[in-house]
Amino acid sequence: MGFSSLKQLMSLCIISMALFSDLKLAKSASPDYTNLxxxxxxxxxxxxxxxxxxxxxxxxxxxxxxxxxxxxxxxxxxxxxxxxxxxxxxxxxxxxxxxxxxxxxxxxxxxxxxxxxxxxxxxxxxxxxxxxxxxxxxxxISGMEMLFKTCGKNNVAGTGFEQRRDTAFGVLQNGVVSGHGFYATTYESIYVLGQCEGDVGDSDCNVCIKNALQKAQAECGSSISAQIYLHKCFIAYSYYPNGLPRGGGGSSPNYGSSGSSSSSSSSSSSGTTGKTVAIIVGGTAGVGFLVICLLFVKNLMKKKYDDY
Incomplete structure (x- = not known):
């Protein structure tokens, strides 16, 4: 095999590695709204x-x-x-x-x-x-039954956080009702979001959201973030002491962060795990392919010199 053939083989190796790299990036860029x-x-x-x-x-x-x-x-x-x-x-x-x-x-x-x-x-x-x-x-089942909760691991007790959070909760409750089932806003670095099922009336929605907020206070205490899912509504909040990421209110933060969780059904972090596994597999396959290419080139070079 001549020099031009070796050059073509090396180009193939480089292109293949680029494809593996693109696959890795595509897996890691999966939108966070599809996390389980x-x-x-x-x-x-x-x-x-x-x-x-x-x-x-x-x-x-x-x-x-x-x-x-x-x-x-x-x-x-x-x-x-x-x-x-x-x-x-x-x-x-x-x-x-x-x-x-x-x-x-x-x-x-x-x-x-x-x-x-x-x-x-x-x-x-x-x-x-x-x-x-x-x-x-x-x-x-009752619309007020709690299906799932998750509380952030970090706490900010004794900093006035709970008072600001409770005020944000009041703003959220009023906003969900006036917004006819959905509302998201920021109050003093606390992002809050609430939603009722689409066929729930304003009055029942108000009761459901209030119930969810009370559960967040009781179950998660001074945690900097939480998600509470009832059968007919859910609420979520995150506290950002250094300011909201990406400019805040225009887009909701990713609530898939680590924290303790409890559920009446099975909970899962398989969305994140799946991406991690895909990245590892993709990276391993890429490295393996490069090693195979290098060994193949080495054998070809050895054969070339043996022929001489």
Whole structure:
């Protein structure tokens, strides 16, 4: 093999390494609104010898994903009979664009299938959206039931933080009601966000948000951040003593930060873990490919000199 062939091989190695690098960057740049917050799966799986439930579930998924291109909340019921009907809904965070809402919701059917399988009810919550479905006759739960919480590990007790946080909570509660279900704002370096399910009226929304805020105070104390998810609403806050990142109010901070968590269903950090694994695998594969290239070049050079 001549010098030109060796040169071509080295170019191939460099291009391949660049591709691995691009893959690594693409994995790490995944939008934070698609991070998995928690999942809730019913223990009972549905019996489906005729395939009616599967058809209804597939139709429901399709309808929800289609509607996510133009709405941040949609609820529907599918099925050929009342016994095999499935009611499902999705909701996107109020500050997501239509395109981001679609990108978020379109991931949920696959995630629900992977995380819960064909259970009679499922709820999957990402940072920016969630999907819920249940078959006809599934036992209803209170809208005030807490599904998941997470409290930041760091505390700021004794600094006046709790007073500022409680004032921010009051602003949030009023804002969610006047905003008819969604509100986000900043008060003295505390970013607060709240949202009610799209079909909840203002009065019930007010009660739900108040309940969630009280749980945040009781469960998380002086933690600098928290997320509280009730069945019909959720709230989140983060304190930034050095000022909000990215200029603050225009975009919500990433609530996927580390902290203690508790849930009535399984919780997961698989979104972050998945990206980490992908980066490690991509990097390892890239290094391995480079080593193979170098060994191949070495063998070719050795053969060339042996021929002489």
């Amino acid at each position: 917050i928690y999942k809730g799966c019913a223990r009972q799986r549905f019996s489906d010898p005729s395939g009616l439930y599967s058809q209804a579930l597939s139709a429901m998924y399709g309808s929800l994903v289609t509607q996510s291109t133009k709405s941040r909340f949609y609820k529907t019921t599918t099925g050929t009979t009342s016994q095999s009907s499935i009611t499902g809904l999705f909701q996107c965070r109020g500050d997501l664009s239509n395109n981001d809402c679609y990108n978020c919701v379109s991931r949920l059917p696959v995630l629900s299938g992977k995380l819960c399988g064909k259970t009679i009810a499922s709820r999957v919550q990402l940072s920016g959206c969630y999907l819920l479905y249940e078959i006809s006759g599934f036992a209803q």
